[in-house]
Amino acid sequence: MDLDPIIMIVVVGILIVILLSVFLSFFPIMLWISALASGVRIGIITLVAMRLRRVVPSRIVNPMIKATKAGLGLTINQLESHFLAGGNVDRVVNSLIAAQRANIPLLFERAAAIDLAGRDVLQAVQMSVNPRVIETPVVAAVASDGIEVKVKARVTVRANIDRLVGGAGEETIIARVGEGIVTTVGSSRSHKDVLENPDLISRTVLGKGLDAGTAFEILSIDIADVDVGKNIGAYLQTEQAEADKKIAQAKAEERRAMAVAQEQENKAKVVEMEARVVESESQVPLAMAEALRSGKLGVMDYLNMKNIESDTKMRSAIGETNPLQDEEEK
Incomplete structure (x- = not known):
């Protein structure tokens, strides 16, 4: 084939x-x-x-x-x-x-x-x-009475086609809404005002024109959740009191150190004075010997001075004796 x-x-x-x-x-x-x-x-x-x-x-x-x-x-x-x-x-x-x-x-x-x-x-x-709902994270703000308020909001936005080129995105909307929440809560006299009227936040935030310069148009802001947080005012006062306490302790320690230094200085002066007294007393026998040699001091005068010294020492010894202790010993 x-x-x-x-x-x-x-x-x-x-x-x-x-x-x-x-x-x-x-x-x-x-x-x-x-x-x-x-x-x-x-x-x-x-x-x-x-x-x-x-x-x-x-x-x-x-x-x-x-x-x-x-x-x-x-x-x-x-x-x-x-x-x-x-x-x-x-x-x-x-x-x-x-x-x-x-x-x-x-x-x-x-x-x-x-x-x-x-x-x-x-x-x-x-x-x-079909407008989109953007949910903000929990925003913590402090009212004028020092109580922390935690707010979570839902923002309904609609795309603005004319501003899509060059307009800010969703992150800017969330940041501005968070700023508006902090401003509104911070300007409230009490956290109870925010809890009683959460729509106050919505009205205040909407009135600020937060969608300016963004690619969206804010249709509504709804407060999804409002919670009470910590007592920030009391916490700050406690921290301030603790700081004042530490400052006072530091100043007291400084004064104590200065007192100790002054006491040491005084002791040093006393020791110096005692040394001078001892030095002066050591010069007395020399002066007396010189006076005897020169005839300025007689023998009887010297003996009378010795008797006076002995009498003074005896009186001092008697005065230092405790009568109550003597009675107890008897």
Whole structure:
């Protein structure tokens, strides 16, 4: 059996498949037919040119079919330019369709700018139709009477499409609401006023215009939970009293140290004086000997002085004796 014709047929079939695959990769015939069937007028050469510009034709044609069916009046060049800029063409078209159905004025240029700014334009349109509830974390504030109040709020916001580009996000809304809660509670005379009228916080916060410069519009602020926390005033007073106590103790210790130093100094002076007295007393016998030699002091005078000293010592000894102790000993 001759296998050469069979091999030739197989080789030719493989070549035909390869050529057909290459042809279809550059000439998306099925995509072109789908576009024509949907009413999108686009040439096959345009699709080939997209391949050469490194643009995936399906990412342009499929959103264009949806836009044409929705009657948006977009062009291929608009979608392709947005794709080349790094945007999400399908999401932009979906947002335009959703805005049209919700009767929200939204142009392609604005939707493309919002998408290129990194925001989800479709989610923004959905938030314009269905407002979103943002729950703040627990905000602790202290009333004028020193009692801590913990507040948790729910903020209902709606996306403001005109301010999505350059507008602040949810974090700014939460921070501003927290600031408003702290201000309102801090200006209250008593924590009981906040507990009795929690809507006071909502009215005060809404009146401050917290959504200015943000990508959202605040519809309402509802207080979800209000709890009483610690007695911050008493705690601060206790801390102040403890600090005053430590200061007083430090000053007392300083005065004690100064008294001890003064006492040591006085003892040193007494010792010095005693030393001088001893030194002076040691000079007395020398002076008396000199007086005897010079004749200024006689022998009888010296003996009389000795008698007086003995009498003085005897009287001192008698005076130091305790009579009560003598009676007990008897």
